[in-house]
Amino acid sequence: xxxxxxxxxxxxxxxxxxxxxxxxxxxxxxxxxxxxxxxxxxxxxxxxxxxxxxxxxxxxxxxxxxxxxxxxxxxxxxxxxxxxxxxxxxxxxxxxxxxxxxxxxxxxxxxxxxxxxxxxxxxxxxxxxxxxxxxxxxxxxxxxxxxxxxxxxxxxxxxxxxxxxxxxxxxxxxxxxxxxxxxxxxxxxxxxxxxxxxxxxxxxxxxxxxxxxxxxxxxxxxxxxxxxxxxxxxxxxxxxxxxxxxxxxxxxxxxxxxxxxxxxxxxxxx
Amino acid sequence: xxxxxxxxxxxxxxxxxxxxxxxxxxxxxxxxxxxxxxxxxxxxxxxxxxxxxxxxxxxxxxxxxxxxxxxxxxxxxxxxxxxxxxxxxxxxxxxxxxxxxxxxxxxxxxxxxxxxxxxxxxxxxxxxxxxxxxxxxxxxxxxxxxxxxxxxxxxxxxxxxxxxxxxxxxxxxxxxxxxxxxxxxxxxxxxxxxxxxxxxxxxxxxxxxxxxxxxxxxxxxxxxxxxxxxxxxxxxxxxxxxxxxxxxxxxxxxxxxxxxxxxxxxxxxxxxxxxxxxxxxxxxxxxxxxxxxxxxxxxxxxxxxxxxxxxxxxxxxxxxxxxxxxxxxxxx
Numbered sequence: 143x144x145x146x147x148x149x150x151x152x153x154x155x156x157x158x159x160x161x162x163x164x165x166x167x168x169x170x171x172x173x174x175x176x177x178x179x180x181x182x183x184x185x186x187x188x189x190x191x192x193x194x195x196x197x198x199x200x201x202x203x204x205x206x207x208x209x210x211x212x213x214x215x216x217x218x219x220x221x222x223x224x225x226x227x228x229x230x231x232x233x234x235x236x237x238x239x240x241x242x243x244x245x246x247x248x249x250x251x252x253x254x255x256x257x258x259x260x261x262x263x264x265x266x267x268x269x270x271x272x273x274x275x276x277x278x279x280x281x282x283x284x285x286x287x288x289x290x291x292x293x294x295x296x297x298x299x300x301x302x303x304x305x306x307x308x309x310x311x312x313x314x315x316x317x318x319x320x321x322x323x324x325x326x327x328x329x330x331x332x333x334x335x336x337x338x339x340x341x342x343x344x345x346x347x348x349x350x351x352x353x354x355x356x357x358x359x360x361x362x363x364x365x366x367x368x369x370x371x372x373x374x375x376x377x378x379x380x381x382x383x384x385x386x387x388x389x390x391x392x393x394x395x396x397x398x399x400x401x402x403x404x405x406x407x408x409x410x411x412x
Numbered sequence: 413x414x415x416x417x418x419x420x421x422x423x424x425x426x427x428x429x430x431x432x433x434x435x436x437x438x439x440x441x442x443x444x445x446x447x448x449x450x451x452x453x454x455x456x457x458x459x460x461x462x463x464x465x466x467x468x469x470x471x472x473x474x475x476x477x478x479x480x481x482x483x484x485x486x487x488x489x490x491x492x493x494x495x496x497x498x499x500x501x502x503x504x505x506x507x508x509x510x511x512x513x514x515x516x517x518x519x520x521x522x523x524x525x526x527x528x529x530x531x532x533x534x535x536x537x538x539x540x541x542x543x544x545x546x547x548x549x550x551x552x553x554x555x556x557x558x559x560x561x562x563x564x565x566x567x568x569x570x571x572x573x574x575x576x577x578x579x580x581x582x583x584x585x586x587x588x589x590x591x592x593x594x595x596x597x598x599x600x601x602x603x604x605x606x607x608x609x610x611x612x613x614x615x616x617x618x619x620x621x622x623x624x625x626x627x628x629x630x631x632x633x634x635x636x637x638x639x640x641x642x643x644x645x646x647x648x649x650x651x652x653x654x655x656x657x658x659x660x661x662x663x664x665x666x667x668x669x670x671x672x673x674x675x676x677x678x679x680x681x682x683x684x685x686x687x688x689x690x691x692x693x694x695x696x697x698x699x700x701x702x703x704x705x706x707x708x709x710x711x712x713x714x715x716x717x718x719x720x721x722x723x724x725x726x727x728x729x730x731x732x733x734x735x736x737x738x739x740x741x742x743x744x
Contacts, residue, residue: 233620247611258608262620264601271600
């Protein structure tokens with residue numbers, strides 16, 4: 143419970159572990175979806191992952207979060223090897239994500255959506271829950287308080303009791319971020335957070351990502367097609383094409399990289 | 413302290429009910445239906461934990477009921493009588509001595525059913541939807557066939573001579589226990605983890621919820637209560653027969669959960685009472701009884717496919733709104 147209270151305060155000085163992918167590959171049947179990928183996200187860093195559709199970006203997220211197990215290579219978070227861990231264990235280790243096509247708990251309220259992600263920090267046992275002991279109540283109290291604070295941070299307080307499915311799309315995406323934050327991550331994986339947002343929403347989202355990263359002391363790995371977002375907020379960008387990393391560097395360097403222009407950006411962006 | 417008072421008050425009220433019942437409702441046929449309603453409420457509310465809250469489709473509830481019923485019956489017939497005698501010798505009034513024996517038998521029956529739930533759930537809860545339904549269906553049938561073939565428990569002839577310990581008091585007490593604990597669970601973080609599994613397993617897992625563990629917990633709890641209901645049933649009719657625990661029995665309980673609204677505890681209660689009482693109310697129409705029963709069910713499911721209450725809960729008007737552990741609407 144101390145963790146619940148302490149973490150939401152946002153101790154930005156905290157060192158999050160470094161995520162490292164060491165020569166990671168995954169093969170589905172005959173298809174190599176990700177090939178020999180070397181990538182790392184340092185403490186507090188904001189790294190972008192871009193590339194054309196089908197380049198394997200979301201597969202990289204699924205590898206990091208344990209949905210898939212790499213065919214070869216090692217994924218580490220700090221000293222911890224993530225290979226073969228179940229997704230919930232990886233979340234407990236401090237990695238939370240959002241999904242490309244939002245996967246909210248559509249039938250539940252926004253508050254419940256966020257509270258669910260805080261469940262892992264509940265100290266009370268099942269017995270505390272069903273016999274409604276003092277410890278169970280204390281858990282509920284801490285979790286609800288934390289969830290409401292996160293909803294406020296993401297400007298969702300007014301819809302706390304609304305069903306997630308009834309939110310407009312842009313707010314659903316924000317709710318997904320609130321929900322991921324409730325898991326107390328040290329690394330946040332955002333899969334196309336700006337998809338389907340209008341320009342104003344996208345603008346607000348950029349500030350939000352910056353603010354959340356600072357206030358919660360997070361590292362962020364971001365998949366995004368909106369080049370304005372990526373080029374503005376990312377400190378470093380990796381480009382994937384057919385599962386292979388073809389370029390990595392600062393936004394300026396990536397923008398000028400011939401291979402990236404050919405595979406993804408096109409001539410006019412540069 | 414307040415909790416002790418509440419429990420004491422509830423027990424006192426139940427004792428009063430028990431003493432008043434024969435005066436208010438002297439007709440034993442009505443008493444019988446009331447108790448059957450209670451047992452079915454326990455079954456429906458417990459199955460709701462799995463099928464409604466956690467969104468897993470189990471159709472083997474009668475199997476857990478059978479495990480609990482037979483083990484409780486065997487205990488109170490062959491193991492516990494010396495205890496009953498000792499208690500009586502110690503000067504305890506008969507209803508209390510019998511109650512203690514029944515309580516022990518029920519807890520043991522529930523525990524054995526829970527163990528069965530764990531043994532079935534652990535391997536099979538990796539399966540989803542139809543596959544889990546088939547495994548639980550198979551489990552229920554296996555239990556029934558095994559019992560039919562064990563001569564020591566009467567086999568196909570059934571087990572007679574079970575002491576008639578189940579009274580109105582015990583049925584209502586367990587209804588209160590099961591319903592209260594279900595509500596507590598629903599309002600807790602653990603209950604929300606179950607809802608998360610129902611809504612989206614992949615997202616739940618990614619947000620740190622051990623989905624396998626959550627499903628097994630729901631399954632084991634549900635099996636425990638089904639076992640208790642089986643024990644109550646055994647000591648109610650004083651006779652057990654494997655044919656009471658067929659696939660149709662399981663389907664009947666599933667119907668209650670679906671009709672009440674998946675995930676709604678109060679819905680499951682209403683539906684269990686309704687579906688137990690309805691066939692009795694329809695007795696005057698004689699042979700058309702089951703036709704009308706089925707017809708009413710179809711009409712209900714067409715007009716309210718989400719069930720009587722959907723995922724909502726009835727809240728008691730006198731229940732105070734607590735400051736924080738809110739979300740009485742639970743499933744929203």
